[in-house]
Structure formats: structure tokens, C-alpha cells
Amino acid sequence: MATLNPSRQGEGGKKDEWSLADFEIGKLLGEGKFGKVYLARERESGYVVALKTIFKEKLDKYQYHNHLRREIEIQCSLEHPNVLRLYAWFHDETRIFLILEYAAGRELYKLLQDLKCFSEKRASTYIASLTRALAYLHEKQVIHRDIKPENLLLDLEGRLKIADFGWAVQSSAKRHTMCGTIDYLAPEMVEKKAHDHAVDNWTLGVLCYEFLYGVPPFEEEDQGNTFRRIMKVDLRFPPTPYVSAEAKDLISKLLVKDSSQRLSLQKILEHPWIVKHADPSGSCNTLT
Numbered sequence: 001m002a003t004l005n006p007s008r009q010g011e012g013g014k015k016d017e018w019s020l021a022d023f024e025i026g027k028l029l030g031e032g033k034f035g036k037v038y039l040a041r042e043r044e045s046g047y048v049v050a051l052k053t054i055f056k057e058k059l060d061k062y063q064y065h066n067h068l069r070r071e072i073e074i075q076c077s078l079e080h081p082n083v084l085r086l087y088a089w090f091h092d093e094t095r096i097f098l099i100l101e102y103a104a105g106r107e108l109y110k111l112l113q114d115l116k117c118f119s120e121k122r123a124s125t126y127i128a129s130l131t132r133a134l135a136y137l138h139e140k141q142v143i144h145r146d147i148k149p150e151n152l153l154l155d156l157e158g159r160l161k162i163a164d165f166g167w168a169v170q171s172s173a174k175r176h177t178m179c180g181t182i183d184y185l186a187p188e189m190v191e192k193k194a195h196d197h198a199v200d201n202w203t204l205g206v207l208c209y210e211f212l213y214g215v216p217p218f219e220e221e222d223q224g225n226t227f228r229r230i231m232k233v234d235l236r237f238p239p240t241p242y243v244s245a246e247a248k249d250l251i252s253k254l255l256v257k258d259s260s261q262r263l264s265l266q267k268i269l270e271h272p273w274i275v276k277h278a279d280p281s282g283s284c285n286t287l288t
């Protein structure tokens, strides 16, 4: 398999930048607030990547420069099977280009829409992969803060990849910035209090619930009501035979207001529901 040489050391060790001319652009993969993502092939090596374009004028409009710089610094430094690789970046007069790993499966949120909800095997496999990825991020002092289905991709083997580090931060000190969508915010973030990596543990509980029930646990028409339910940890489990007591136990141990009392990432991987149902390979391409 050809490998993309991120630093692109030339033969003579001469370091030269990537440019658009190095790539053959393929189909449009997705569209975001700042630009589009295309399938692309690096001409020399034949390596297939996802090329994310960000319009510089959009950065000005949303004052996003610092976010993007942090996103690039953080994601370039990460190497984990469940974290989408950012190999390198370059820019031209109008755009910034991120050379990203291509996840050929699909977006996870669309799969969740199609299936309505996931089986316990599929949900636990994704939660285990996310937990291992977060353990790696937290080891590197990185808090993602914006883990939601829209930021998760699947590769061809059905392995989960965390993408979009736009809200990630290096967490030495406690953080105070408000970010992410309402449904996934931990109480301490809703209250704009100082927060740390434990916010990602809370989010794992929200995602586990959403994977099994098809909707996030505190979802309400009105945003104010969502905030109130998060602050009260007003957690309800609709009666259904498809969600086991162990699953509810794990969710209840993550959606805990006191961030120091949330189940640790290590304890999640040892939880009976994960041990019993999660596929050790991290991929589950069965259709259910």
C-alpha cells in the first residue's frame, strides 16, 4: 500500500510544500460550514485521501483562525486507529487545504438515521472504540469537547474514526469556553463552569443513549428545556426490550452531574455491557 509522506522530504531531503497540483480531485464527499471535502488521489504515490477545503474568507467571517490553527496542531500530532489522521496541510490565495485520511465507509450519523437505532453489539463496539480513542486523547492532554454523531466516520471495515477537531483543546488548565451543540453538553459546560476531560466521559453517556434509543437523552423542542433537563440530569429510559439493564447501568454511571464521579474510561472498558457485547476488532459490518 502506498504511503503518503506527510513531510514530503524530496529525494535530496529538500522540504517542499504540497500543492493542489499534487492531487487528482474526485467526488465531493461532504460539505461543512467552512468548505467542502473531496475524495482525492496524490498523483505520485496513488495514495487516496480526503481533501478538506476551507475558504480563508470564511475564517475571517467566523473568526475561526485560532480554532483552525489549534485543530491542525492537535490533529496532526495524533495517531490512533479510531482518530482520523490529518497528514498535512497547505494553502493558496483563497483556500486552506487539509490532507485527511479517507474513511471509505460513511458518516455515522447517516447510518444511525437509516437504522433508527443500533443493536447492543454495534452500540457497545462504537462506545468501546470511542473510549479507547478518548483514553489516547486524554493521555495527550487533549479534550475533544465536540463528540457527536456528525463528527464520527466509519472506514470500509466499519471501524469508527473521530473527525473534526475544531473544538478540541490541549487541556493542562481547566477550560471555560462554551462550545458544541446543546444536547451533548455536560452540566459544567452548560453552567459555563471550569471543565476538564471528564466532559468527554459525560458525552460518551449521551452517545451511548442515542445509539440505543435513536435520540439524545435530554432532547427537547425548546433549548431552555434541554438545558434544564441536563442540569437536573433528568434521565428517562423508555420501556423497550432492546436495551439491557447493563446498558442502562453504564449510561447511569456516565450521566452523573459531579464530573469526578463519572465512570473512568478504563472502568468503561471493563463494564459488563462492553465486555459482553463489544466486538474486540472494533468493526461490526453486520447489517443489523
Ligand SMILES: CCc1cccc(CC)c1NC(=O)n1cc2c(c1)/C(=N\C(=O)c1ccc(N3CCN(C)CC3)cc1)N=N2
Binding pocket: 029, 030, 031, 032, 033, 035, 036, 037, 050, 052, 084, 100, 101, 102, 103, 104, 105, 106, 107, 150, 151, 152, 153, 163, 164
Ligand atoms: C466538510 C465535511 C465535514 C464537515 C464537518 C465535519 C466533518 C467531519 C465528519 C466533515 N467531514 C470530513 O472532514 N471528512 C473527512 C473525511 C471524510 C469526511 C471521509 N469520508 C466521507 O465523508 C464519506 C462519506 C460518504 C461515503 N459513502 C460511500 C458509500 N456510499 C454508499 C455512501 C457514502 C464515504 C465516505 N473521509 N475522510
